[in-house]
Structures are given as structure tokens and as C-alpha cells.
Amino acid sequence: MSRAGRWLPAVVAILLVLAVWEGLVRLFDVQAFILPRPTAILTAFVETWSTIWPFGINTLIEALGGFVFGTLAAIVLALAATRWVTLGEGLMPFAVAASAMPIVALAPITNQWFTITSPVSKMAVVAVMVFFPVFVNTTRGLTEVDPREIELMRSVAAGPAATLRRVRIPNALPFFFSALKVASALSLIGAIVAEYFGGSQQVLGQYIISRASGFQFPEAWAAILLASLLGIAFYLLILLAERMFMPWHVSIRGSTGS
Amino acid sequence: MRPAVDAPDAAGDLVVAASGVGKIFGVSQVNGVEALRNIDLEIRAGEFVSLIGPSGCGKSTLLRLIGDLLEPTAGTLRVNGKTPHQARLDRDYGMVFQQATLLDWRSVRRNVELPLEMVGAGKVERAERAVEMLDLVELRTFADRHPWQLSGGMQQRVAIARALVFKPELLLMDEPFGALDEMTRERMQQELLRIWDSTGTTVVFVTHSIPEAVFLSTRVVVMSARPGRISHVIDVPLGHPRDDDTREEQAFYDTITEVREALRHPGGGQ
Numbered sequence: 212m213s214r215a216g217r218w219l220p221a222v223v224a225i226l227l228v229l230a231v232w233e234g235l236v237r238l239f240d241v242q243a244f245i246l247p248r249p250t251a252i253l254t255a256f257v258e259t260w261s262t263i264w265p266f267g268i269n270t271l272i273e274a275l276g277g278f279v280f281g282t283l284a285a286i287v288l289a290l291a292a293t294r295w296v297t298l299g300e301g302l303m304p305f306a307v308a309a310s311a312m313p314i315v316a317l318a319p320i321t322n323q324w325f326t327i328t329s330p331v332s333k334m335a336v337v338a339v340m341v342f343f344p345v346f347v348n349t350t351r352g353l354t355e356v357d358p359r360e361i362e363l364m365r366s367v368a369a370g371p372a373a374t375l376r377r378v379r380i381p382n383a384l385p386f387f388f389s390a391l392k393v394a395s396a397l398s399l400i401g402a403i404v405a406e407y408f409g410g411s412q413q414v415l416g417q418y419i420i421s422r423a424s425g426f427q428f429p430e431a432w433a434a435i436l437l438a439s440l441l442g443i444a445f446y447l448l449i450l451l452a453e454r455m456f457m458p459w460h461v462s463i464r465g466s467t468g469s
Numbered sequence: 470m471r472p473a474v475d476a477p478d479a480a481g482d483l484v485v486a487a488s489g490v491g492k493i494f495g496v497s498q499v500n501g502v503e504a505l506r507n508i509d510l511e512i513r514a515g516e517f518v519s520l521i522g523p524s525g526c527g528k529s530t531l532l533r534l535i536g537d538l539l540e541p542t543a544g545t546l547r548v549n550g551k552t553p554h555q556a557r558l559d560r561d562y563g564m565v566f567q568q569a570t571l572l573d574w575r576s577v578r579r580n581v582e583l584p585l586e587m588v589g590a591g592k593v594e595r596a597e598r599a600v601e602m603l604d605l606v607e608l609r610t611f612a613d614r615h616p617w618q619l620s621g622g623m624q625q626r627v628a629i630a631r632a633l634v635f636k637p638e639l640l641l642m643d644e645p646f647g648a649l650d651e652m653t654r655e656r657m658q659q660e661l662l663r664i665w666d667s668t669g670t671t672v673v674f675v676t677h678s679i680p681e682a683v684f685l686s687t688r689v690v691v692m693s694a695r696p697g698r699i700s701h702v703i704d705v706p707l708g709h710p711r712d713d714d715t716r717e718e719q720a721f722y723d724t725i726t727e728v729r730e731a732l733r734h735p736g737g738g739q
Contacts, residue, residue, distance in 0.1 A: 359566060368560055384574075460574075
């Protein structure tokens with residue numbers, strides 16, 4: 212099937228949903244504070260673009276900042292947990308439990324820790340949210356290696372560092388990237404929810420709250436649309452990085468025409 | 470052309486010397502599982518020795534002891550006159566496992582280069598040696614492919630190239646053709662004998678196929694289980710080079726029968 216052909220069903224589905232949405236809202240005369248028409252949202256999106264775009268960038272900076280810190284911390288700890296097995300065994304149950312916690316609930320706390328007006332207070336929540344799935348998955352990827360590959364490295368008298376670089380890290384990449392895909396969505400959720408708890412007004416979260424309380428629902432929805440588009444762009448960026456770093460992987464092979 | 474080594478005493482230096490080697494898995498002598506007991510075995514340079522026996526006879530364990538992937542719990546074992554540990558650190562042997570165990574994220578050539586990276590060989594030298602080894606296993610044109618693009622037999626040939634890239638004096642092979650179909654298997658055996666002949670390396674080969682052991686080996690070591698021990702050592706009276714005609718010689722059949730009898734009567738003694 213051609214590239215365009217593969218995307219066609221998805222595009223048709225989206226257009227169909229939008230058309231039904233538009234039709235139902237018009238047919239039943241649904242009020243805008245409950246659900247605005249897609250065309251109204253689109254109009255608001257275009258009209259408010261110059262306002263919401265810089266807000267979107269501010270929110271994205273919080274999300275990206277937290278994402279980078281959380282990911283880096285997760286990589287360092289995952290490497291440490293691989294090197295010192297007892298450390299890993301001690302940390303793992305805690306990390307698995309923590310990853311099931313509603314970490315956004317921490318937002319009011321980090322707002323106090325890092326000054327509510329500073330983007331760092333939002334980055335902190337995002338970093339904690341991102342940390343756990345990335346740490347848990349990366350550690351699994353580094354440790355759950357085919358024992359035959361470890362035996363092979365031993366037979367060529369490879370030390371722990373050489374085994375890490377040549378076997379463990381490549382083995383961990385698929386785990387790492389699937390965690391990053393989850394984390395990319397989490398990071399925008401974390402940033403926007405943290406914004407709801409107060410701080411700078413120049414961000415999407417605060418904009419959505421102020422428009423919604425001012426009954427300007429199409430504008431609020433326009434900001435939600437922008438947040439979604441940023442989330443999708445972030446996700447696609449990670450997908451691209453995944454293809455660059457592991458073209459050999461089963462999930463990618465087919466599309467590179469091997 | 471290698472010198473004839475049909476008789477073990479005609480061969481060169483001791484490559485493997487095991488005396489009273491035992492291996493017990495598990496923590497205590499009481500609860501442990503005794504995989505090997507009192508193994509005495511000498512393998513000289515240029516020999517091709519097969520270890521054959523039923524499952525649980527410890528043939529793979531013995532190979533892993535020689536390769537220092539396991540440590541013996543009794544006896545002494547020397548590889549090239551050193552401890553197996555030192556021999557491993559000195560890269561005295563290459564190892565081929567039942568699965569090719571190629572790294573999917575590397576090209577075929579880079580898989581063969583892997584052992585050389587461990588000794589810090591330069592990029593140019595690595596590439597040259599890798600291509601030389603791929604020539605040996607007749608896979609040069611596949612150097613830039615990835616492992617998953619190769620058939621099972623080709624993957625195993627890459628694994629052999631990788632094991633030989635150090636030009637080791639000893640090649641340890643653990644049922645390397647066990648996962649291949651019969652036709653591929655016979656072709657690989659022929660290939661292996663050609664490589665053995667052209668490199669002069671010593672081979673220790675674990676298998677559970679009697680014809681395979683007889684066709685390949687200068688000596689067949691027959692093992693029995695519970696605990697794993699050597700029950701017979703059989704010299705193979707076939708000349709070299711061997712080819713498909715060898716498989717139809719009377720001596721080939723006779724030796725197969727001899728090995729089969731030895732497997733059937735483990736109590737027969739050496």
C-alpha cells in the first residue's frame with residue numbers, strides 16, 4: 212500500500228468525526244459552553260493565534276525542560292541500577308509503585324518549592340512524572356538482555372563497560388523509546404495541569420481557565436487544540452529520533468525497505 | 470595442507486588438558502547436581518574432537534568449562550598450558566554457540582569485527598580481517614547486510630567467521646548446526662572441515678548426531694549421563710580431505726556403529 216493510502220483511513224475517520232460533531236451540535240442547538248462547533252473552534256484558533264502561540268511556546272518550554280531533566284535523571288539512575296544490581300533491586304519496587312501514583316497531585320507542592328511564577332515549578336512536576344516510566348523501562352532494557360549475548364561478550368573477554376556499550380545499551384533502546392513516547396504525552400499533561408494551580412498567566416493552562424470562566428469557550432477549545440498539536444508534534448519528533456537511532460529494529464525494518 | 474592426525478599421538482602440543490575435572494551445580498556438595506565427574510581428557514593441536522552423548526551427559530558443560538564460561542568444582546584444567554580464565558583473557562579460543570547470537574543492530578561485517586574491538590584493533594585492520602574471515606565462510610557479498618536478512622545457515626557461518634577472527638588456536642563449538650535442516654547441515658560440515666583444514670585450528674565440537682561426529686572428527690569422545698563422564702574415546706579411521714563420498718565408505722558406517730554401540734553400553738569402559 213502506498214504512503215498516502217496508509218493514511219487515508221485515518222484522515223477519513225477524522226473528517227467524519229468532525230462532520231458528525233458539527234452536524235449534531237447544529238441539529239440539537241448545543242450551547243457553546245457545553246460543546247462548541249468545530250468550525251467555531253477553528254475560527255477562534257485562527258483569530259487568537261497571535262496570543263495563544265507564545266503561550267503555547269511557554270507551556271512547551273516547561274514540558275520540554277521537565278522532560279529533559281526527568282529523562283536524564285532516569286538514564287543516570289538506570290545505568291547505576293544496572294551497574295550495582297542491589298541498588299536496582301532496591302529501587303525497582305519503589306519506582307514501579309511511584310509510577311502508579313498520581314504525580315500531578317504534587318503540583319501545588321512544587322509550586323511552593325520552586326516559586327509559583329517560575330517555569331521551574333512546573334518543570335519539577337513534569338520531571339517527576341517523566342522519570343518513573345523512563346527509569347523503569349530503561350532499567351529493564353539494560354538488564355533483560357539475552358543471556359547468550361552476555362555469554363558471547365564473556366567469550367571474547369569483554370569487560371562490563373564494553374558489554375554495556377555494545378549489548379546492553381542497544382538492547383535498551385527500544386524500551387527507552389517506548390518510554391519516551393509515553394513520557395512525551397505525560398510531559399504536556401503535567402505542564403498544563405501544574406499551570407492550573409497558578410503561576411504565570413502567559414501559558415496555555417491559565418489561558419484555558421480564564422477563557423472558560425469568561426464563557427469564551429471556542430477560545431478555550433482553541434488553546435486545547437494547540438496543546439494537542441504540540442503534543443502530537445513532540446510525539447512525532449520522538450518517533451523520528453527512534454527511527455534514526457535504531458533502524459535495525461523489527462518495528463521499523465519493514466518501512467525502511469530492507 | 471595439514472599433517473595427518475589420524476592417530477592422536479602423531480599430533481602436536483597439548484591444547485586442552487583435563488585431569489579429574491568435576492562440576493557440581495548448586496551451593497552444597499549434598500544438594501548440588503553433579504554434571505561432570507572425574508573427566509580426564511587431552512586434546513592436541515590440530516585435532517578435531519567431538520563430544521557426544523545423551524542429554525544431561527555434561528558435554529556442553531565440559532565445553533563451557535574449557536571456555537571459562539563455567540568453573541570446575543574439582544580437578545585441574547589447562548588450556549594452552551594456562552588456566553581457562555587466562556586463556557579466555559588472552560583470546561586463545563573462539564566460540565560458536567547453538568544459536569548464531571549475532572547482534573541485530575550491527576551489519577554482518579561489524580558483527581565479525583566485534584571480537585577485534587575488544588583488543589583495540591584499528592578500524593582499517595578490523596575491516597580487513599573481517600572481510601578476510603567472511604571470504605573464508607564465503608559470505609563476503611553479504612558484509613553490509615544485517616543478520617535478520619540472512620538464512621539460519623548463513624547466520625551460523627557469520628558466527629564461525631566471528632569466532633575465527635582472532636585466528637584462535639582453539640575453536641569451541643556447541644551444537645552449532647543443531648538448528649539447521651539436514652541439507653544445510655551437511656554443507657556446513659563440509660565447509661567447517663575446509664576451514665579446519667585451511668586454518669589448522671584445533672576444534673572441540675559438541676553434538677548429539679552420530680554421523681556428524683564421525684564425519685567431522687579425528688576422535689569422538691563418548692559421554693554418559695548421571696553423573697556426566699567419559700565412557701569411550703573412539704579414533705575415526707577416515708582419511709582427509711573428506712567429502713560426500715566419505716559418507717558412503719564402509720569405514721564411515723563401521724565407525725558410526727562403533728559410536729552407537731558405545732552410547733548404548735556406557736558401562737563398557739575405556
